[in-house]
Amino acid sequence: MNPVRSGPLTARCLQHSELQSEYRILIYMSNLGETAVVARKVIMYGGISLVVLMIGRVILTGAYSYWRALNPPPPPPPDILWGKLPKLTFPQIAQPEITYRLETKTGGLPRLEDEQYSVFFMPIKKPSLLAYDQAKEIAEKLDYIQTPKQLSATEYRWDKSDPLPSSLTIDIITGQFTLDMDWQDDPTYATPTQYFQGEQAVDQVFNLLSRVDLLPDDIKAGENTITPLKGEGGKLVPAVALAQAHFVQVDLSRSAVEETPVVAARTDKGLITAVLALQRDSDKQFVQLEYNYFPVELETKSVYPIIAVSDAWQRMQSGEGYVANVDSGTTDVVVREVYLAYYDSELPQQYLQPVYVFEGENNYLGFVPAISDQWVE
Numbered sequence: 001m002n003p004v005r006s007g008p009l010t011a012r013c014l015q016h017s018e019l020q021s022e023y024r025i026l027i028y029m030s031n032l033g034e035t036a037v038v039a040r041k042v043i044m045y046g047g048i049s050l051v052v053l054m055i056g057r058v059i060l061t062g063a064y065s066y067w068r069a070l071n072p073p074p075p076p077p078p079d080i081l082w083g084k085l086p087k088l089t090f091p092q093i094a095q096p097e098i099t100y101r102l103e104t105k106t107g108g109l110p111r112l113e114d115e116q117y118s119v120f121f122m123p124i125k126k127p128s129l130l131a132y133d134q135a136k137e138i139a140e141k142l143d144y145i146q147t148p149k150q151l152s153a154t155e156y157r158w159d160k161s162d163p164l165p166s167s168l169t170i171d172i173i174t175g176q177f178t179l180d181m182d183w184q185d186d187p188t189y190a191t192p193t194q195y196f197q198g199e200q201a202v203d204q205v206f207n208l209l210s211r212v213d214l215l216p217d218d219i220k221a222g223e224n225t226i227t228p229l230k231g232e233g234g235k236l237v238p239a240v241a242l243a244q245a246h247f248v249q250v251d252l253s254r255s256a257v258e259e260t261p262v263v264a265a266r267t268d269k270g271l272i273t274a275v276l277a278l279q280r281d282s283d284k285q286f287v288q289l290e291y292n293y294f295p296v297e298l299e300t301k302s303v304y305p306i307i308a309v310s311d312a313w314q315r316m317q318s319g320e321g322y323v324a325n326v327d328s329g330t331t332d333v334v335v336r337e338v339y340l341a342y343y344d345s346e347l348p349q350q351y352l353q354p355v356y357v358f359e360g361e362n363n364y365l366g367f368v369p370a371i372s373d374q375w376v377e
Helices: 008-070 131-141 200-211 309-317
Strands: 099-102 116-121 155-160 166-171 177-181 224-232 235-238 247-252 262-264 272-277 286-291 297-305 322-325 332-344 354-360 364-369
Touching (some): 099 309, 116 354, 131 155, 131 166, 200 247, 200 272, 309 332, 309 364, 332 364
Parallel strands (some): 099 332, 262 332
Antiparallel strands (some): 116 297, 155 166, 166 177, 177 286, 224 247, 247 272, 272 286, 332 354, 354 364
Protein backbone atom coordinates (compact mmCIF):
# COMPACT_ATOMS: atom_id res chain seq x y z
CA MET A 1 0.00 0.00 0.00
CA ASN A 2 1.24 3.44 -0.99
CA PRO A 3 1.28 6.09 1.70
CA VAL A 4 -0.88 9.32 1.20
CA ARG A 5 1.16 12.10 -0.11
CA SER A 6 1.09 15.57 1.35
CA GLY A 7 3.13 18.28 -0.02
CA PRO A 8 2.69 20.88 -2.78
CA LEU A 9 -0.74 19.51 -3.74
CA THR A 10 -2.08 19.76 -0.22
CA ALA A 11 -0.74 23.31 0.09
CA ARG A 12 -2.42 24.28 -3.16
CA CYS A 13 -5.71 22.87 -1.91
CA LEU A 14 -5.44 24.83 1.30
CA GLN A 15 -4.68 28.03 -0.57
CA HIS A 16 -7.70 27.46 -2.86
CA SER A 17 -9.95 26.91 0.14
CA GLU A 18 -8.73 30.12 1.77
CA LEU A 19 -9.30 32.04 -1.46
CA GLN A 20 -12.87 30.75 -1.65
CA SER A 21 -13.49 31.79 1.95
CA GLU A 22 -12.14 35.30 1.31
CA TYR A 23 -14.22 35.51 -1.86
CA ARG A 24 -17.34 34.58 0.02
CA ILE A 25 -16.52 37.18 2.67
CA LEU A 26 -16.03 39.81 -0.01
CA ILE A 27 -19.33 38.87 -1.62
CA TYR A 28 -21.07 39.01 1.80
CA MET A 29 -19.51 42.39 2.58
CA SER A 30 -20.53 43.63 -0.85
CA ASN A 31 -24.10 42.47 -0.27
CA LEU A 32 -24.13 44.23 3.10
CA GLY A 33 -23.03 47.46 1.46
CA GLU A 34 -25.66 47.22 -1.21
CA THR A 35 -28.29 46.46 1.42
CA ALA A 36 -27.23 49.51 3.43
CA VAL A 37 -27.42 51.68 0.33
CA VAL A 38 -30.87 50.34 -0.49
CA ALA A 39 -31.99 50.82 3.12
CA ARG A 40 -30.76 54.42 3.11
CA LYS A 41 -32.61 55.07 -0.15
CA VAL A 42 -35.79 53.48 1.20
CA ILE A 43 -35.59 55.64 4.34
CA MET A 44 -34.83 58.78 2.34
CA TYR A 45 -37.56 58.29 -0.27
CA GLY A 46 -39.98 57.04 2.38
CA GLY A 47 -39.40 60.20 4.43
CA ILE A 48 -39.85 62.38 1.35
CA SER A 49 -43.06 60.54 0.49
CA LEU A 50 -44.34 60.97 4.05
CA VAL A 51 -43.62 64.71 3.99
CA VAL A 52 -45.29 65.03 0.57
CA LEU A 53 -48.35 63.15 1.84
CA MET A 54 -48.58 65.34 4.94
CA ILE A 55 -48.20 68.58 2.96
CA GLY A 56 -50.60 67.30 0.33
CA ARG A 57 -53.18 66.47 2.98
CA VAL A 58 -52.88 69.95 4.50
CA ILE A 59 -53.21 71.54 1.04
CA LEU A 60 -56.19 69.38 0.09
CA THR A 61 -57.91 69.98 3.44
CA GLY A 62 -57.35 73.73 3.17
CA ALA A 63 -58.53 73.79 -0.44
CA TYR A 64 -61.65 71.83 0.48
CA SER A 65 -62.39 74.11 3.42
CA TYR A 66 -61.95 77.17 1.19
CA TRP A 67 -64.23 75.67 -1.44
CA ARG A 68 -66.86 74.87 1.20
CA ALA A 69 -66.63 78.43 2.48
CA LEU A 70 -67.29 79.71 -1.02
CA ASN A 71 -69.90 77.05 -1.73
CA PRO A 72 -71.63 76.29 1.60
CA PRO A 73 -74.26 73.57 1.59
CA PRO A 74 -77.79 74.94 1.32
CA PRO A 75 -79.60 75.25 4.66
CA PRO A 76 -82.43 72.86 5.37
CA PRO A 77 -85.79 74.12 4.08
CA PRO A 78 -87.96 76.21 6.45
CA ASP A 79 -89.86 73.98 8.86
CA ILE A 80 -92.74 76.49 9.41
CA LEU A 81 -93.80 74.79 12.65
CA TRP A 82 -96.54 77.24 13.58
CA GLY A 83 -98.17 77.75 10.20
CA LYS A 84 -99.18 81.32 9.48
CA LEU A 85 -97.88 83.92 11.94
CA PRO A 86 -99.86 86.91 13.23
CA LYS A 87 -99.13 90.18 11.48
CA LEU A 88 -96.77 92.46 13.39
CA THR A 89 -98.50 95.37 15.10
CA PHE A 90 -96.92 98.81 15.24
CA PRO A 91 -98.08 101.83 17.26
CA GLN A 92 -101.00 103.68 15.68
CA ILE A 93 -99.28 107.00 15.05
CA ALA A 94 -99.42 109.30 12.04
CA GLN A 95 -96.84 108.31 9.43
CA PRO A 96 -94.96 111.06 7.55
CA GLU A 97 -94.78 111.17 3.77
CA ILE A 98 -91.13 110.72 2.88
CA THR A 99 -89.11 110.51 -0.31
CA TYR A 100 -86.18 108.10 0.00
CA ARG A 101 -82.69 107.93 -1.47
CA LEU A 102 -80.31 105.02 -0.90
CA GLU A 103 -76.66 105.86 -0.19
CA THR A 104 -75.05 102.99 1.69
CA LYS A 105 -71.32 102.27 1.96
CA THR A 106 -71.56 99.86 -0.96
CA GLY A 107 -73.71 102.23 -2.99
CA GLY A 108 -76.71 99.90 -2.97
CA LEU A 109 -78.66 97.39 -0.95
CA PRO A 110 -76.59 94.95 1.10
CA ARG A 111 -76.15 91.41 -0.15
CA LEU A 112 -78.16 89.43 2.36
CA GLU A 113 -77.89 85.73 1.56
CA ASP A 114 -80.60 84.72 4.00
CA GLU A 115 -83.80 83.54 2.34
CA GLN A 116 -85.14 82.32 5.65
CA TYR A 117 -84.89 83.35 9.28
CA SER A 118 -85.61 81.99 12.75
CA VAL A 119 -88.77 82.96 14.61
CA PHE A 120 -88.94 82.51 18.39
CA PHE A 121 -91.90 81.65 20.58
CA MET A 122 -93.05 84.22 23.15
CA PRO A 123 -95.48 82.71 25.67
CA ILE A 124 -98.52 84.87 26.38
CA LYS A 125 -99.98 84.70 29.86
CA LYS A 126 -103.50 83.41 30.16
CA PRO A 127 -106.09 84.45 32.77
CA SER A 128 -105.71 82.49 35.98
CA LEU A 129 -106.95 82.59 39.55
CA LEU A 130 -103.43 83.53 40.69
CA ALA A 131 -103.02 86.53 38.36
CA TYR A 132 -104.41 89.06 40.84
CA ASP A 133 -102.38 87.65 43.73
CA GLN A 134 -99.18 87.89 41.66
CA ALA A 135 -99.92 91.52 40.77
CA LYS A 136 -100.72 92.29 44.41
CA GLU A 137 -97.36 90.81 45.44
CA ILE A 138 -95.55 93.14 43.03
CA ALA A 139 -97.49 96.12 44.37
CA GLU A 140 -96.62 95.29 47.97
CA LYS A 141 -92.91 94.94 47.13
CA LEU A 142 -93.13 98.45 45.67
CA ASP A 143 -94.77 99.66 48.93
CA TYR A 144 -98.31 99.93 47.55
CA ILE A 145 -100.36 98.20 50.22
CA GLN A 146 -103.81 99.80 49.93
CA THR A 147 -106.72 98.02 48.30
CA PRO A 148 -106.56 98.71 44.55
CA LYS A 149 -109.20 100.10 42.24
CA GLN A 150 -110.29 97.93 39.35
CA LEU A 151 -110.08 99.95 36.15
CA SER A 152 -111.06 97.16 33.73
CA ALA A 153 -111.31 93.41 33.53
CA THR A 154 -107.51 93.13 33.66
CA GLU A 155 -106.21 96.48 35.02
CA TYR A 156 -105.89 97.46 38.67
CA ARG A 157 -104.52 100.67 40.18
CA TRP A 158 -102.89 101.02 43.59
CA ASP A 159 -102.57 104.52 45.11
CA LYS A 160 -100.57 105.98 47.98
CA SER A 161 -99.86 109.46 49.30
CA ASP A 162 -96.51 109.11 51.08
CA PRO A 163 -94.00 110.62 50.41
CA LEU A 164 -95.99 112.11 47.50
CA PRO A 165 -99.22 111.14 45.72
CA SER A 166 -98.39 108.29 43.32
CA SER A 167 -100.06 105.38 41.56
CA LEU A 168 -99.18 101.93 40.27
CA THR A 169 -101.28 100.48 37.45
CA ILE A 170 -100.85 96.79 36.61
CA ASP A 171 -102.35 94.63 33.89
CA ILE A 172 -102.68 91.37 35.79
CA ILE A 173 -102.66 89.28 32.59
CA THR A 174 -99.80 90.75 30.55
CA GLY A 175 -97.72 91.82 33.56
CA GLN A 176 -97.24 95.33 32.17
CA PHE A 177 -97.26 98.10 34.74
CA THR A 178 -96.74 101.84 35.12
CA LEU A 179 -95.63 103.73 38.21
CA ASP A 180 -96.20 107.49 38.28
CA MET A 181 -95.39 109.95 41.08
CA ASP A 182 -96.67 113.55 41.26
CA TRP A 183 -93.24 115.14 41.49
CA GLN A 184 -94.69 118.44 40.23
CA ASP A 185 -96.22 119.07 43.68
CA ASP A 186 -92.85 119.12 45.42
CA PRO A 187 -90.56 122.13 44.72
CA THR A 188 -87.54 120.34 46.23
CA TYR A 189 -87.15 118.37 42.99
CA ALA A 190 -85.82 121.54 41.39
CA THR A 191 -82.72 121.29 43.59
CA PRO A 192 -80.68 118.09 43.02
CA THR A 193 -79.09 116.60 46.11
CA GLN A 194 -77.34 113.69 44.39
CA TYR A 195 -75.86 113.04 40.95
CA PHE A 196 -75.69 109.56 39.51
CA GLN A 197 -72.31 108.94 37.91
CA GLY A 198 -71.89 106.52 35.00
CA GLU A 199 -73.92 103.34 35.49
CA GLN A 200 -75.13 104.25 38.99
CA ALA A 201 -78.59 105.10 37.68
CA VAL A 202 -78.77 101.78 35.81
CA ASP A 203 -77.74 99.94 38.98
CA GLN A 204 -80.55 101.68 40.85
CA VAL A 205 -83.07 100.41 38.31
CA PHE A 206 -81.58 96.91 38.39
CA ASN A 207 -81.83 96.86 42.18
CA LEU A 208 -85.48 97.87 42.11
CA LEU A 209 -86.38 95.28 39.46
CA SER A 210 -84.47 92.59 41.36
CA ARG A 211 -86.47 93.46 44.46
CA VAL A 212 -89.69 92.55 42.65
CA ASP A 213 -88.11 89.58 40.77
CA LEU A 214 -88.55 91.28 37.40
CA LEU A 215 -84.99 91.58 36.10
CA PRO A 216 -84.58 89.00 33.28
CA ASP A 217 -81.12 88.03 32.03
CA ASP A 218 -81.63 89.37 28.49
CA ILE A 219 -82.47 92.80 29.92
CA LYS A 220 -79.54 92.78 32.31
CA ALA A 221 -77.21 91.88 29.41
CA GLY A 222 -78.87 94.26 26.96
CA GLU A 223 -78.08 97.82 26.02
CA ASN A 224 -79.09 100.76 28.15
CA THR A 225 -79.17 104.50 27.64
CA ILE A 226 -79.15 107.34 30.16
CA THR A 227 -80.73 110.67 29.26
CA PRO A 228 -80.59 113.78 31.49
CA LEU A 229 -83.94 115.52 31.97
CA LYS A 230 -85.20 118.62 33.70
CA GLY A 231 -88.58 119.73 34.98
CA GLU A 232 -90.07 122.57 32.98
CA GLY A 233 -93.67 123.72 33.29
CA GLY A 234 -94.65 120.52 35.05
CA LYS A 235 -93.19 118.36 32.28
CA LEU A 236 -89.99 116.42 31.77
CA VAL A 237 -87.87 117.76 28.90
CA PRO A 238 -84.30 116.96 27.75
CA ALA A 239 -81.48 118.71 29.58
CA VAL A 240 -78.31 119.82 27.82
CA ALA A 241 -76.10 118.05 30.37
CA LEU A 242 -76.30 116.31 33.71
CA ALA A 243 -75.19 119.50 35.44
CA GLN A 244 -78.45 121.17 34.31
CA ALA A 245 -80.62 118.10 34.99
CA HIS A 246 -83.14 117.39 37.73
CA PHE A 247 -83.78 113.79 36.61
CA VAL A 248 -82.27 111.02 34.51
CA GLN A 249 -84.16 108.61 32.28
CA VAL A 250 -82.88 105.03 32.04
CA ASP A 251 -84.00 102.92 29.07
CA LEU A 252 -83.35 99.17 29.09
CA SER A 253 -83.48 97.01 25.96
CA ARG A 254 -83.28 93.30 25.23
CA SER A 255 -79.89 91.84 24.29
CA ALA A 256 -79.25 90.48 20.78
CA VAL A 257 -80.92 87.18 19.87
CA GLU A 258 -78.51 84.77 18.19
CA GLU A 259 -76.29 87.75 17.25
CA THR A 260 -79.24 89.57 15.65
CA PRO A 261 -80.03 92.98 17.19
CA VAL A 262 -83.45 93.72 18.65
CA VAL A 263 -85.31 96.95 17.84
CA ALA A 264 -88.31 98.51 19.58
CA ALA A 265 -91.31 100.39 18.27
CA ARG A 266 -90.15 103.66 19.85
CA THR A 267 -86.74 105.25 20.05
CA ASP A 268 -87.54 107.47 23.03
CA LYS A 269 -88.23 104.54 25.36
CA GLY A 270 -86.92 101.08 26.12
CA LEU A 271 -88.85 97.96 27.00
CA ILE A 272 -88.33 99.13 30.56
CA THR A 273 -88.08 102.86 31.22
CA ALA A 274 -87.42 104.53 34.55
CA VAL A 275 -87.12 108.20 35.49
CA LEU A 276 -85.05 108.85 38.59
CA ALA A 277 -84.94 112.13 40.43
CA LEU A 278 -81.51 113.41 41.43
CA GLN A 279 -82.47 113.15 45.08
CA ARG A 280 -80.70 111.45 47.96
CA ASP A 281 -84.00 110.33 49.52
CA SER A 282 -84.60 106.88 47.95
CA ASP A 283 -88.37 107.14 48.51
CA LYS A 284 -88.46 110.12 46.15
CA GLN A 285 -86.12 108.84 43.45
CA PHE A 286 -88.40 106.78 41.19
CA VAL A 287 -90.93 109.21 39.77
CA GLN A 288 -91.78 107.06 36.75
CA LEU A 289 -91.39 103.40 35.83
CA GLU A 290 -92.85 101.72 32.75
CA TYR A 291 -92.50 97.96 32.30
CA ASN A 292 -93.35 96.39 28.92
CA TYR A 293 -91.14 93.30 28.88
CA PHE A 294 -92.30 89.94 27.52
CA PRO A 295 -90.09 86.81 27.72
CA VAL A 296 -88.74 84.90 24.71
CA GLU A 297 -88.22 81.13 24.72
CA LEU A 298 -84.91 80.90 22.87
CA GLU A 299 -85.00 77.11 22.85
CA THR A 300 -88.36 77.10 21.00
CA LYS A 301 -87.97 78.37 17.46
CA SER A 302 -88.94 77.70 13.85
CA VAL A 303 -87.55 78.76 10.48
CA TYR A 304 -89.66 80.80 8.03
CA PRO A 305 -89.01 82.18 4.53
CA ILE A 306 -88.46 85.94 4.29
CA ILE A 307 -88.89 88.50 1.53
CA ALA A 308 -85.89 89.78 -0.41
CA VAL A 309 -84.18 92.96 0.75
CA SER A 310 -85.10 94.58 -2.58
CA ASP A 311 -88.79 93.90 -1.89
CA ALA A 312 -88.45 95.41 1.58
CA TRP A 313 -86.83 98.53 0.10
CA GLN A 314 -89.67 98.94 -2.41
CA ARG A 315 -92.24 98.62 0.38
CA MET A 316 -90.46 101.21 2.47
CA GLN A 317 -90.47 103.62 -0.45
CA SER A 318 -94.15 103.05 -1.17
CA GLY A 319 -95.17 103.80 2.41
CA GLU A 320 -95.88 100.21 3.46
CA GLY A 321 -93.25 100.26 6.20
CA TYR A 322 -93.37 101.77 9.68
CA VAL A 323 -91.44 104.95 10.48
CA ALA A 324 -90.31 104.62 14.09
CA ASN A 325 -88.46 107.92 14.21
CA VAL A 326 -87.49 110.93 12.07
CA ASP A 327 -86.86 114.58 12.80
CA SER A 328 -89.95 116.75 12.65
CA GLY A 329 -90.59 118.32 9.25
CA THR A 330 -88.40 115.87 7.34
CA THR A 331 -89.66 115.03 3.85
CA ASP A 332 -86.49 113.62 2.25
CA VAL A 333 -84.37 110.89 3.82
CA VAL A 334 -81.02 109.44 2.78
CA VAL A 335 -80.85 105.81 3.96
CA ARG A 336 -77.34 104.80 5.04
CA GLU A 337 -77.80 101.32 6.56
CA VAL A 338 -80.05 98.31 5.90
CA TYR A 339 -80.02 95.17 8.05
CA LEU A 340 -82.18 92.49 9.69
CA ALA A 341 -83.30 92.70 13.32
CA TYR A 342 -85.97 91.31 15.63
CA TYR A 343 -88.92 93.52 16.49
CA ASP A 344 -89.95 93.99 20.13
CA SER A 345 -93.52 95.26 20.44
CA GLU A 346 -95.01 97.26 23.31
CA LEU A 347 -97.93 94.83 23.18
CA PRO A 348 -97.81 91.07 23.79
CA GLN A 349 -96.85 89.19 20.64
CA GLN A 350 -96.76 85.44 20.44
CA TYR A 351 -93.65 85.29 18.26
CA LEU A 352 -90.44 87.28 17.98
CA GLN A 353 -90.25 88.00 14.26
CA PRO A 354 -87.58 89.63 12.06
CA VAL A 355 -87.90 92.98 10.31
CA TYR A 356 -85.77 94.84 7.80
CA VAL A 357 -84.36 97.97 9.42
CA PHE A 358 -83.58 101.15 7.48
CA GLU A 359 -81.45 103.83 9.16
CA GLY A 360 -80.65 107.21 7.70
CA GLU A 361 -80.10 110.91 8.13
CA ASN A 362 -82.32 113.16 10.27
CA ASN A 363 -82.48 110.39 12.91
CA TYR A 364 -84.54 108.26 10.57
CA LEU A 365 -85.48 104.71 11.58
CA GLY A 366 -87.93 102.55 9.65
CA PHE A 367 -89.09 98.92 9.69
CA VAL A 368 -90.56 96.50 7.16
CA PRO A 369 -91.78 93.06 8.32
CA ALA A 370 -89.49 90.40 6.86
CA ILE A 371 -91.60 87.21 6.94
CA SER A 372 -92.91 86.17 3.53
CA ASP A 373 -96.50 87.31 2.92
CA GLN A 374 -97.81 83.80 2.39
CA TRP A 375 -96.94 82.94 5.98
CA VAL A 376 -98.54 85.97 7.64
CA GLU A 377 -102.20 86.47 8.43
